[in-house]
Amino acid sequence: MTQNIPDLSKIEAAHKRISSFIHKTPVFTSSIINGIAGAEIFFKCENFQRVGAFKFRGACNAVLSLSEEERKKGVATHSSGNHAQGLALAAKLNNIPAYIVMPKNAPAVKKNAVLGYGAEVIDCEATLQSREDTLEHVVKEKGAYFVHPFNDYDIIAGQATASKELIEETGKLDVIMAPVGGGGLLSGTALTVNLLSPATKVVAGEPAGADDAYHSLKAGKIIPSTNPNTIADGLLTSLGTKTFEIISKYVDEIIMVSDEEIINAMRLVWERMKIVIEPSAAVPFAALLKEKEKFQGQRVGIIISGGNVDLGKLPF
């Protein structure tokens, strides 16, 4: 387990470690989108990553960083989202057990996805208390290693590899943008940029309905969201201690966007670029469109975080 903020050697080691497991996702551009935005945008398409989201990078790095002893006992987490799937697949590929604590009322499609990767699903009540208690019980009983979805340096180092690949492909960028929920992806992105391209700005998009990062950064301390509510369901979580520290140091700006702005940006990407992205993934592009004038004529990298949507419940 990594005990300090990852430096360049840690991020490079993470990239090497996971490289035979992950997809090196493509970078897409669109002249029509560039025309609309007035900027030259490079979309790093983690919707094409395994399990359909960047989360696989961090989960994979965390699993591969365990000792032989730890591996035998397996990994555990509580999540009904992309982290659950990412961890389940990373565990499967390494032939170790995975225990995923999920609320009883989680959609069957999400449970089935995790079961499909061979993980064990453990039901809990739909409260944070029950999730944490159930996870603690599993960790005790199985001796499994708890892989936190974002407040973990191995996770952060894994997520950092997405922007590393982006920069290596595009060369110098003026800005790199990512969404922020718990802050794993944004922390990793900010570290990479600081280490590999310090002149590049790091700007995050955050849903107005879950705007703890914006307010935490302003206040200089963590102010968790209360009753977050947004269509960007991957960004409901508040920052953790580790991600807050990194984001405070290395992120230049957080732009808040409404659900309507998120849906419009998502629709534009689907229609013009012909790729399926989830609402959370549209947040940084929505932020760019909202404050267009800041990015005029610039080279902007955007991490498209994932593409897992319920096609039966689209907002258009």
Added chain:
Amino acid sequence: MTQNIPDLSKIEAAHKRISSFIHKTPVFTSSIINGIAGAEIFFKCENFQRVGAFKFRGACNAVLSLSEEERKKGVATHSSGNHAQGLALAAKLNNIPAYIVMPKNAPAVKKNAVLGYGAEVIDCEATLQSREDTLEHVVKEKGAYFVHPFNDYDIIAGQATASKELIEETGKLDVIMAPVGGGGLLSGTALTVNLLSPATKVVAGEPAGADDAYHSLKAGKIIPSTNPNTIADGLLTSLGTKTFEIISKYVDEIIMVSDEEIINAMRLVWERMKIVIEPSAAVPFAALLKEKEKFQGQRVGIIISGGNVDLGKLPF
């Protein structure tokens, strides 16, 4: 204007001619999709082509094949679909006028797309008679060159370049599949395969609600669809004389699929591959899934014909 069935030199010349205008679209694979299908599938993603469909290849080749004299007077067609957009953009890029005859009741979004490429839209009634009369009038008045959407050897040679790129990228394939409507893409595909990889089979998917190619091939003569009706709205047209001749010679099989099978295949591609494809583009994959046992263990190329869908009217 090309007067004979294109040979290899014509297809190569078309490819060279259009290469600086088109996108060299990527070939996508998915281990999950392969697992479901029991075959190794290479999707040639023409949904990422300019105007969102392969149609731009043929339109571009047709425009670039005109004489200087013809160019000055411009091009015309009747279409409210991808051919209209493809021709409008090809004309714009070559600074020549384009006249697109469209039914008055065509969706505003389709008219606006064509207007956005700088073409002139000429309204007609929503009958074939009115479309043809209006087009004839435009051709006479402006002296514009009528670019047929499929029954034209320059169009066919342009469409043939999609499978040429696919084969050049993947190497030997057991089967190549494409959808069939008017037959421009299928003819081009069949010619390429016959010329570059004659041992590869050519199999088409056709909607059961517009199944003229299936019946025409069986009968040995063109039997147009009467009142075709399918969600695959790019495939409503019946074969023309030129496409029928090529398809009769070089296509091995046509598999018919229901709208339900088309929707299921389309959904699978959206969900698993995270790309937006239109119903017509899902038809060959639906055909493969329907007759899976024929393709077990084979290397199959599928042309994904386009990605233009109305997100407000999805079938899921």
